[in-house]
Amino acid sequence: MQSEGAAVRPATAEAPSGGRLVAALDIGGTKIAGALVDGEGRLLARSLRPTPAAQDGATVMAAVAEVLGELTADPAWVRVTAVGIGSAGPVDASHGTVSPVNVPGWRGFPLVERVREVTGPLPVTLTGDGVAIAAAEHWQGAARGYDNALCMVVSTGVGGGFVLNGALHPGPTGNAGHIGHISVDLDGPLCPCGARGCVERLASGPNIARRALENGWRPQAGQEPTAEAVAAAARAGDPVAAASFARAAQALAAGIAAAATLVEIEVAVIGGGVAGAGEVLFAPLRDHLRAYATLSFASGVRVLPAQLGTDAGLVGAAAAAFGGVLRARG
Numbered sequence: 001m002q003s004e005g006a007a008v009r010p011a012t013a014e015a016p017s018g019g020r021l022v023a024a025l026d027i028g029g030t031k032i033a034g035a036l037v038d039g040e041g042r043l044l045a046r047s048l049r050p051t052p053a054a055q056d057g058a059t060v061m062a063a064v065a066e067v068l069g070e071l072t073a074d075p076a077w078v079r080v081t082a083v084g085i086g087s088a089g090p091v092d093a094s095h096g097t098v099s100p101v102n103v104p105g106w107r108g109f110p111l112v113e114r115v116r117e118v119t120g121p122l123p124v125t126l127t128g129d130g131v132a133i134a135a136a137e138h139w140q141g142a143a144r145g146y147d148n149a150l151c152m153v154v155s156t157g158v159g160g161g162f163v164l165n166g167a168l169h170p171g172p173t174g175n176a177g178h179i180g181h182i183s184v185d186l187d188g189p190l191c192p193c194g195a196r197g198c199v200e201r202l203a204s205g206p207n208i209a210r211r212a213l214e215n216g217w218r219p220q221a222g223q224e225p226t227a228e229a230v231a232a233a234a235r236a237g238d239p240v241a242a243a244s245f246a247r248a249a250q251a252l253a254a255g256i257a258a259a260a261t262l263v264e265i266e267v268a269v270i271g272g273g274v275a276g277a278g279e280v281l282f283a284p285l286r287d288h289l290r291a292y293a294t295l296s297f298a299s300g301v302r303v304l305p306a307q308l309g310t311d312a313g314l315v316g317a318a319a320a321a322f323g324g325v326l327r328a329r330g
């Protein structure tokens, strides 16, 4: 199955794969997705399992092996030359291990070694899921054509990854760009990570909903109190709902301004469910960004919505496996 949006434009003029494919895995707290991906980012075969996140580590790995088993059984598997894995983090790419917060059965789990037991001697590239999203948006999405970008996912959590000097910048362990856990409020609320005032603690979907509820917003009858419901209320003119999104936007703006000032990103791409709120988020975000990104070299940073949807993790894992982000010529 080819995914809508994953290959709406041709990739580089010189498709680097020469007919070769990579096997991509996107491992999260709720699902384990796999695909065979070609050099233009098209998904040629897919497999999906729910993540048995509450089970022991061997059971989770068995689900990964099932996904891989479906891919290795595909006739196109003979063209696969590498494996790319994007995993919920933290990951440790230098050791090939993962410790996803939402999968307690995996702590220092030797994922790369276990995947190799299924796939044989193919090279395996492991990155954090935020880094994979950055690779995907740079290859096929909104960051295409930018040499310096921060790509973020704002959803149940907040994550991200960097493209710097035209290349993916995963950092030594594959976690660089994890903007959700930089502090933008020195004495702010305690974050589950142990720090205070993290971007995620202020800007994630659950925190947008929690803050709105605390300030008197109520969902309509039969409606769940989600960030999506808060966004709908904000669009309808509810000031408490709008204020909760504005506060999230302020936290994101401070984080983006810090990134622009530190490494001169030209663009920040924002995806994930919270970004689906559209202008309810992006309008106050642009306003706050003007207040925080003040220095001449940082003030031009642009903010764009992500273009890739739920396949971004797979496309990004594939991009990383193809040997770094492929330079776009768009």
Ligand SMILES: [Zn+2]
Residues within 6 Å of the ligand: 180, 181, 182, 191, 192, 193, 194, 195, 196, 198, 200, 201
């Ligand atoms: Zn934190």
